[in-house]
Amino acid sequence: MRARTLVTAGSLMLAALAFAGAALADGGGFSPVEPASPNAERISTTYWFIFGFAAAIFLVVEIALVVFIVRFRNRGRSREVEGPQIRGHLNLELAWTAVPVLILVAIAIFAFYELPGIKDVPAAGASGSQLQVGVEGQQFYWQYTYPNGVIAIDRMRVPVGRPVRLEVTSPLDDVIHSWWIPALGGKIDAIPGHPNHTWFEATKPGTYTGQCAEFCGIQHTAMLATVEAVPSSQFDSWLAAEARAQTEGTSDLGAQEFNGVCAKCHGLSGKGGVGPDIASSATIQDRQSLDTIVREGLDLMPAVGAGWSDRQMDALSSYLQKRFGNGG
Ligand code: HEC
Ligand SMILES: [Cu+2]
Structure with a gap:
């Protein structure tokens, strides 16, 4: 019976290990996606900083657990026999009180150091000044409004190297949605009648995808969002041409x-x-x-x-x- 339990436990552990490799190979949802904006970069750094401590503590606890199980196992001793009487260990106790405090302080300092760069929108970026885009979450699409009145649905085109400040909201008779393009920063809720603000600055051209992160109704899964970052000059000419096309009714x-x-x-x-x-x-x-x-x-x-x-x-x-x- 015991041998069989051991074999079962052993094969389960091996299977878990085998799957862990595949899962971790592409992040497997356990790690942030590759950041493509300074604020996403900071969120990712904070994640790995905390992950380092968590992983170290996990190893220390699990290794100690296994060692103790093996070292202090029963060995057929009678249940009547008293176990060894162990007194406290002052230095050890001081250490396991002080070390966690120091770790928590380090994490707090690090988080507060990273926070302003996540929250605050820079006035200008590598290739120009801030661009404002209105983001409206609605059942079940995203509507974007550019400063010159151009409207776009689901797919937002932005310039590389310029901070894009988003005003995120949803109509009064709608529900709460959540804007989230993982490579371009954290989530922000789109609350009816209450504009929230966030930002990103795409560091390289590319297409970044995300989805509404708040369950908002039957077609919630269809509420995808895409940000397409193009070189700044290409963006400017697109925006001007699109404004003309929308006035003349020739746009898509x-x-x-x-x-x-x-x-x-x-x-x-x-x-x-x-x-x-x-x-x-x-x-x-x-x-x-x-x-x-x-x-x-x-x-x-x-x-x-x-x-x-x-x-x-x-x-x-x-x-x-x-x-x-x-x-x-
Ligand atoms: C959230 C899902 C949803 C979206 C988005 C949506 N519809 Fe509908 N639509 C429905 C449902 C459900 C009905 C049936 C309503 C009923 O009879 O209760 C309907 C009915 C209709 C009808 C009536 C059918 C008929 O035979 O006359 C028309 C027309 C229509 N929709 C057009 C549109 C158009 C145009 C859009 C885009 C601008 C749109 N719908 C977006 C869910 C949706
Ligand atoms: Cu939604």
Whole structure:
């Protein structure tokens, strides 16, 4: 019986070890993703600093545990026999009181040293001054507003090397969401009517992904966010061109709205999902009814476009007409 228990325990431990290797190879969710912004860098450093102490303490405790189990095992001694009477050990007791205090003080000092660089938005970065972007979390998409009025859904384009200050909120009749692009810094809640602030500065071009980190309803899993960092000059020309295109109604805003908002419930081809098939619905071809349902919602459908401007509705309507209308 004992041998069998030992074999079972032993093979379980070996299996755990085998899986640990694979899990740790890509972080396995145990370590922060590779940071790509100064604040994310500091969060990651703090993580590893604390992890170092935790790992050392884990080893000390577990090794001592195993040694004691082996060294002081029963060895067939009768249960009646008294064990050895051990007195206290002053120095040892002082040490295990003082060392944890010192460790906690070190962690506190380190955290407070790193904190300002995580919280405070720098006025300027390597390639220019701060950019402000409004982030609005809604069931079940992210809407971004640039200073010149350009709107984007789910995918935020930003310049490399410039601090991007985010004002994160959600509409009054919506729920709490949470903005989180792990490579670009910590989470921040999008609370109805209460703007929160955070920032990042992409250190290199690339696409960084994240998701809403607050369970916010049935399609919460579809609430993904992407930040695409491009060189600063490329960003400036894109933003100017996009502003023109959105004023003239030639941008892809309508497609972004359909794919980022409607498709999450009605499917990418409008054939239905959580919501009904709308590809052949007359409602989406009639501007008045479309405005009403998108801005006010309908029973189980939330008012996804409650705050949308006429320009945003125009973009959606012409996209739906082109895609699903008679001409489509
Ligand atoms: C959160 C999920 C969700 C999102 C996002 C969503 N809908 Fe809906 N939609 C529904 C549900 C559910 C219904 C069925 C409502 C009911 O009858 O109670 C519906 C119904 C509709 C209908 C009525 C169907 C018909 O035959 O007339 C239209 C039109 C429609 N949605 C269009 C849209 C458009 C356009 C968007 C994007 C701007 C959108 N919906 C976004 C869930 C959603
Ligand atoms: Cu959400």
